[in-house]
Amino acid sequence: MSDNRFGRWLTGRGTAVLLMWLAFALLLSSAVQKSATVDEQSHLFRGVAYLKTGATHFLLGHPLLASSLSALPLLTEPNLQLPVNEPAWTAGDWSLAGDAFLWRLA
Numbered sequence: 001m002s003d004n005r006f007g008r009w010l011t012g013r014g015t016a017v018l019l020m021w022l023a024f025a026l027l028l029s030s031a032v033q034k035s036a037t038v039d040e041q042s043h044l045f046r047g048v049a050y051l052k053t054g055a056t057h058f059l060l061g062h063p064l065l066a067s068s069l070s071a072l073p074l075l076t077e078p079n080l081q082l083p084v085n086e087p088a089w090t091a092g093d094w095s096l097a098g099d100a101f102l103w104r105l106a
Contacts, residue, residue: 042098047071049082049097058094 042058047067049055052075056064074080083089083104088096 039095039098041102042094043067044071044074045082045098045101046094048074048080048101051075052080052082053084057092058097059092 043062044067046058046064047069048071049058050064050068051071081101083097083100086097086100088094088100
């Protein structure tokens with residue numbers, strides 16, 4: 001009787017592990033092929049710009065609180081630089097300023 005119980009437990013666990021690996025593989029392949037991550041650098045930039053300088057001229061149509069909260073961990077970086085000398089800063093172009101912030105100054 002105990003062998004049968006162990007076999008059912010093992011089969012149930014094996015099925016669960018197999019399904020978890022299948023879900024992981026599907027999620028990973030989908031994330032690589034269909035990732036919609038295109039403007040996160042702009043949200044991070046907007047949050048850091050607001051928290052460090054109080055700049056509110058980078059309007060995205062999203063609440064400022066969400067950008068500020070997501071940028072809080074970045075404030076622990078001592079060498080963090082904002083692109084205040086870039087033309088995108090004075091123009092209020094959050095997309096170009098976000099790219100400069102994350103990819104060129106980091």
